[in-house]
Amino acid sequence: MLEISIFAILALFMLGGSITMIVNKQPVFSAFGFLVTMIGLAGMFALLNSQFLAIAQIMVSVGAVVVLSMLTILTVNAKEENLPKEPHKFKWILFSSIVVAPFTLLVYKTLSILPAHFSDIGTINSKVVGELLFTDWVLPFEILSILLLSAMLGAIVIGRDSKKKKKKSQKRRRL
């Protein structure tokens, strides 16, 4: 009962957050919705006995992704007039929801073929995850680091202000 009510609350938060996210005009509210969804997701992970995953979710999705998005929003600092004008936003959302609904149903129906009860696996704590990461999943885990490295490099390449490049040599300021 407790589990169900926690689930219900978290699910409400997540759905509300995600709908806030796609509905709002201002990116900052969308980001807040996203934040709520992410924290809710972490809660869900905890509810699924994956404590480590929950913490990792908060650390990465909230601590890195949302902060980074917010920082981008701050850097961009878009004024009202620079935001897209979407006069038929709600119509579009409604329309696409109707289009997407069968897809949702497909995914859900497919999933409900799978076993409909949890197995008692116990807590998936950092020890379990760590052992798996360094045995069965070591290759994906290793190349994930390369993915992050290349993404970082890519982000630097794209995001760097090209005008400042010429001053690079003289810019080594001492601390």
Next chain:
Amino acid sequence: MSPNAFYLLASLLFSIGLVGLVSRKNLFVLYMSIELMLSAVSLLLATLSKVLGEAGGSVISLLIIGVIASEAAVFLAMIINLYRSKKTLDSDRFNALREGARND
């Protein structure tokens, strides 16, 4: 409690992300929608992990979280770059690519 609720939640979240992706023009919303879709998958994987009684799904979830982070970096750098060039967040305003765009 039944995993069906989790399945439903995950598919709903994925679809909400999809809806956001196809119906909005704001670059930030597009970006967050994609992240939401991936997060929904990660929720699904964690659920499946518990259903199957195997921690592998949780590990995949963890890897997906890493992928989300790396995609976020590139995506956000791109948004900054786009905004710098045209001072707008409207994805429809970036429409220079067509037959006539010949300047290199």
Next chain:
Amino acid sequence: MNQNNITVIPRHGDNFKDKLFLPAIYDGVKVTFKHLFENVTDINAVDTLEYPEEQPTDITSRYRGLHRLTHRPDDSIACVACFMCATACPSDCIFIEATERDDDKDEKMPKSFFIDTLECVFCGYCVEACPCDAIRMDTGIFSLTGNSREDFVMDKEQLLSHKGAFGEEVSCARD
């Protein structure tokens, strides 16, 4: 020429120790901690005034306190309303209205003389500018209180009524 007289002072912060910062921080903390320790062990050793009860006793004659208008030796107002002080004032807090002099000592005298001490920055330029030594800041009054803003606008009478704290009661300019 006199090249030998030029002494080159080495720049700080280039050697490793300076770059490391931590020794410098250690030195700084040593100083602050010494003060802290001494003052904690003997609170009475703190070289400070407990102000409302203890009044400052070390106000020197160069201290710029509240303004006053001086008198001539014959007790008439020294000011000739030349507007020098008002012109020199950087914060435009002196308001003078001139009138014909009634005592034939000079041509002009202020009909009214206001100083808005809330505007005043106590720079002393008016004192420097005065050709007649008519305005001085040697009252030694460092604290001014009032119940309303109007209380802080000093008129001619108030200014004339202040006494100098360090002798030399009359204007030294003439006569």
Next chain:
Amino acid sequence: MSTASIVVAVTAFVLGALLALLTIPVLVWLERRIASLVQDRLGPNRTNVFGFRLGGVVQSFADVVKLLLKEEYYPSHIKKGRWLFMLAPVITFAAALLAFMAIPFADTLHIDGEALRVQALPIDYGVLWYLAIGAIGVLGVIFGGWMSHNKYALLGATRAGSMVISYELPLGLSIVSFIVTYNTMDFNAMVQWQSGTFFGFLPAWGIFVQPLAAIILIISLFAETNRNPFTVAEGESEIVAGYMTEHTAMKFAMYFMGEYVAMNTASAVIITVIFGGYQVPWVSTEMMLAHFSGFALSLMIAIPVIVFLLIRWMRKNNTVRPTVSTDSGRNFETKVLSIALIGMTLLIEAILLYLAFFANSPLGESISVMLFQIVVFVVKLMAFNIFFILIRWTVPRFRYDQVQHLGWYYLLPLALLNLFVTALVVVGVNS
């Protein structure tokens, strides 16, 4: 769930909340008093309740009351999303508060074979918890800064965000070095690891085992908590008050308190990770329990001495100068406090005496050891808080680019290098 476990859990939770919340006024007071004493001033010392001024702590309570009772108002240009404007400080404050919950105040309590954590949130990966929740805190700053629609607030928020991002990395990496060294992610296990000795005579504290990582950790935590010399986010000389320029009354107070809670948490983390936590050097919990009578005896000797010195100091310093007429009951306060202290000392002495020589109660022994450890913890915590404050009043503020430069160009490579070496050594030692 036995009664004992519930009691311990509730106690730990209450203790955690108290340590987090009650230290706020104390810290504010400490900040002010230490600032003034360092600068040869006296600081706030007059506000009192029935003559009790406790060296001025009461002033802080008065401030809190003032802030609570202040009129709430919003800048008129915030049209939409006032709720988020208001929520932002709450996020910061709540995150800071939550982050503190994973700190152990004493060693695990063994009652009837049940291991009970003296920790507000009994989780075994407290390090990750701290990192995760600590990251949320900055979101409040960012949201608040953005919602203010003010250029200073925006700049402050940007600075805070980018600084957190650039210092989260060296922080995390240095903590990973400690995780590798201690082979655990549990704060409590970390403290236990540190109870041994290192090279035979040094206490095995993190600062001796991992000096470089310890320094990086301290610096990064200074930056994470927005303390000097990293106060760029609210650099008054440049951007008014940074992200909280538009926040007033309780909203401001939330940020303000959040900052102090964060500082408190940071010092708790520092002492837990690198200063042996609740441990006294060279003395482990087991040792204290095994030689309880010796422990009690030394305490029985030490406490009166400390109390005597405290009373002497109080008599000497809790006075006013002859020139000052208003006594406001300081002598009375000294007298009452002295009596209370002596009374408490006597009580403690009696309890210790009973426990050490007459009763054979392991429960009482372990509880008294626990209480002692809590006291040690609080003392260490306060000492480190004072260190934080001292640094603030010693070092000037860095420029913003210098902050970034330090983080990316020095701390991050150093932390990586340290992690690399640590891993090599650990693998080398273990194999």
Next chain:
Amino acid sequence: MMMQFIYALPMAIVVLGAILLMLLSNSKITLNRLNLISVAILTLSLILQFVLFGEKESTYLFSSIFGNTFILDDFSAIFDVMFTLGAILTLLINNDYFKSREYFAGEYFSLILFSVFGMMILAHAHELVTTFIGLEIASLSIYALVAYHKTRTISTEAMMKYIVLGSMTGAFYMLGTALIYGAVGSTSFTEIAAYIHSHDLSNITVLIVGASFIMITIMFKIGAVPLHAWVLDVYHGAPYPITMFMASTFKIGIFAVALRLYLVMFAPINSFWSEILQVITILTLLGGSWLAINQTLVKRMLASSSIVHTGYLLIAISSIGLGSDLAAPAVMFYLIAYFLSSVGSFGILSFIASKKKKQMTYDDFKGFAQRRPYMAIMMSIFMLSLAGFPSTIGFLGKFYIFTAAIESGQILLAGLGIATAFISVYYYFKLIAMMYFYESDETQKKFPVGISTVLIVIISLIVIWGGIGTSLIPFVPGADGFMNFASQAISSLK
């Protein structure tokens, strides 16, 4: 164990080289030097790959550590060679290009190496999540490369279109993976294949739905027609070297994973998709041709024609499902053929573009044969090869594919393929016509003998030799030899 290290070495060299280049990218080393360093790294890796080619039975690398996630076989080896070669050619041929553009900086090389590494992972991965991460490594690097010219609007815009759609399909891929994981309980290819073997088609609905989602991703990445919208714009917006890299190398990388999935994982049920694939193929062929006819920019024309080539490959892939033995080697051969031809054509294009500051249209090629007769000959060779003109390797590629289609009974599809090949003659010959049929005001230029031109000449010779070559000359694979490689690669798949 030692041998395993040596097997891992080619990839390790690439990724370590990428990191090394990343560290060097901001130093004072000139771009030329960096280029040489990166080429040296890739060449080292290539040499090792050649040395090791054909030696290994399909084994799992470090199976005690990695489990069954990383497979080594000739299939992946041949792809590795193509990726490395593609990167080397991209770097060397575009030497002039990036020297003439001031926006190129040191990170370019590192990103190229990273994406090569990602593609290698794609070719080697034997597990769905590893595949996904490899795909993301390659994609993210290429996203960044597409927008490499930051101040140019169309470049960033191209990246925007690519990344939004690419990430979306990435999410679909992961959804598919999750469903498969839910059904099987594992994401390893071997286990999934075993699961499929042991179950009826009617009992694996979840798996099939998941696999279909994965197929959507692959269809998107190779630019099959309902999901092709990005191709033209992205190829157009990207700088020439990147377009070259994407069109020739990255596309092949996707096919590496597609083929492995199709031939290994879904081998028992791959006839299930044949009908969908046929529909997609028809759309791809017709849509791509329609797009290609209507372009005036050469780059866009080549981009749309690459959609058509995707269509040809899809013909063969659906033939695999319908039980053609020839089809799988045919796909491999066609990939080799397409790789060579597109590297050559895009190489020439970017070589020319390095001197000009605008996108090349058909009209810009007027009188090209008069200005640069040798270049024109080689461009014609590549165009002929792409068009499937006999005596080039492209013809043999189409030959095998259509034969495979006939073998599997898809006669109409083969007919359609031939029809679109006929259409493709129009837009390829149009370029040849532009080059040869018009007079030019400019005088004939001296043939610049540099590394770029020499490489282009070599590629064009290979293109010809691959079409008509015999195995008379020892150690030089002729038309037969390439096919043998392809068959060997396919037969090593297990």
Next chain:
Amino acid sequence: MTDHILSIIIFLPLFTALVLGIVRAEVRLLKIGSFLSSAVTLMLVAWLTFQFDPHAGMQFVEHAPWIKNMGISYYLGVDFLSLTVLLLITLLMPPLYLYMKHEERKGYWYNMMLLQTGVTGAVLSLDLVLFYLFWETMLLPIFIMIGKYGNGMHQYNAMKIVLMTILGSMSMLFSILYLGYMHYEVTGLWSFALNDLSQIDLNAQTSIYLAAGFLLAFVIKIPLVGFHTWMAPAYGSAPTPAVVIMSSIMAKLGVYGIWRFGFGLFESTLLYYAPVIVVLSLIGLLYYAIRAITEDNLRKMFAYSSGSHLSLIALGLILTNIYAWSGSLYLIATHALASAGIFIMIGLVYKRFKTVHISELGGIASRAPKFTFFFAFFALSIAGLPGTGGFVAELLIIIGAFKVNFWIGFFTATTMLAAMVYVFWMLQRTLFGPDNSSCDFQDLNARELIMLLPLVLMLLVTGIAPSLFTPLFEPQLSLFLSDILHTLGGVK
């Protein structure tokens, strides 16, 4: 030497072109080299002809594996049919090079050599993929020559000819692939060799469809009416050597293809299409004749004329009796010679007048008797003047047509008259009309005489003494025919 003589014949021009291209030869050298290569080829072919055994089938066979895993082989051979076309090609090339003597554009020469390789290879190859390779290869030089060196809307017309031809060849490719697959299915081995493929039994329906694929390619190349839209523009805007090659050789290759591959592979199935081809040919005869009468441009006029003659050849071919077949083969040779001559003459006219429009010409006879003679001779031999080879051939075909059906014979005969009409009218207007040309008309010089004389001689010899040549092809032709008629069985 004898083992690889066919390869040498095919690749000598290409080899020459490559060597000259790599050393970046001067134009002078190029001229000499190309002429020499064609002359050597001619000599080799002459030697080959003397060694040729009329009673044997395929001779001088070369067979080497090429792409083993698909069973594609390098398979060459020569028989009466290919020898005829081969002789034509090699005979025509040296005069063409002579004609081109003043051509200074290098690409021209390279293209001609490449073209020679292409057509020779197509004639001699017995593997279908190899044939397809050469079949497409010979298109490329034509494309370049029309597009680069042509006149009028040459770019457009070049594209048109390429697209239409490739449309045909693509359909042929499909049929080739399917045949190869059928062979694989029947025998388990891949093979694309002609004699392997001709042995598999196809069911009627498949066979009909596949034959259509081949026929489309050849019919476009000929071209029969309906598939002819590329012809007039291409002939009109192509330079003279290209026109000569197109009309004399490439168009004949279409007929050759039907003969060799159509009948070779499908035998009687091809006769399924006989009514269509007959009708198309008859319409073609009429239509082309009418277009020729009304045409003002000399090139286009003779383009239509050769279309008309090729329809005649195709008609003779499809009638499957010995008279018609002999006539067709004979007409292939004689018409090739004659049309080569007439197009060279038109080229000379163009060189002198810068125009090929009849309305702008006239009165040549009075000023250039030698020119007039040659022009008239070639024109009349095209029309079937008795004494030239064309007369014999047309007569044979008409006889064959009458043997099959009176009305077919009748139509064939009437159209012959039409040919006479337009040729005479043309001659009257060009040579004898009022002299409305202002420029100075040069008579033929020695070089032009040398290049035209062999053609004239050959035409005369074929016309006067056909019995010299019939033994060369008669035995095998009748054998081939009886083969087909045998498999035809009762089919009428």
